[in-house]
Amino acid sequence: MSKLPEIGTKISLTDKAYEIIKDAIMTNVFKPGEILIEEKLAEQLAISRTPLRTALRKLAYDHLVEINSSRNVIVSNIGQKDVEEITVVREVLEPLAVKELENNMKQDEIKKLEDILYTQKKAAKENNYEDLIKMEYEFHVCIGKFTKNKWLYGMIKDINTIVQRYLILSGSLNKYKEIAIEEHEIIISQLKEKQYEKAEASMKLHISNVSSRMLR
16 A cells, blocks of 8 residues: 555644545545555554544545445445446536526636636646646636535535546546637636526536546
8 A cells, every 4th residue: 555644743633634545546546446454544644543534434425435344445446337427417517507607707706717727728738737637626616616505516516526536547638638628718708708508508518528538
């Protein structure tokens, strides 16, 4: 099992452990199907089992690990069915978020999306895959946040955490980065021009395209 950085005796040990292990899963340091051994994790992170177990339960809630009947903690696998099912949910939630923005978007929110797009283009040009993935996530999550609907935002945020991992494992975003960025640019342009119905349709198409690219 790969080595993790120590946490030490800092506050919020559960949250720190959660973030470190989550990052290791998201970046494929811990691979799908790998068993995470509590004793080794606690030793490497320099924390007790109690905050570690709470962190692992949070990761299970996020569908990043599975805890089986034998209490083994296993990094969740990703298959075609997972991608297809999560796409069905995204195709409902994220166009709905765009619809909720109608006549409610502020200029600074448009600017935020444009800044994300700029960073994404820069990352693509510099082959900075880490920033490319981060900006893909930020684009979708920000749209959810701008709705001011905490439940819709929370679901979009959670689901895009899983999508982010899919993208890392499949490598599809790096292969199709120019197309993905162009699709983002179209959505932003339509929001800026207050063409909300078009932006809603473009978001649904973008999500469908992302799914197709991951499954190729």
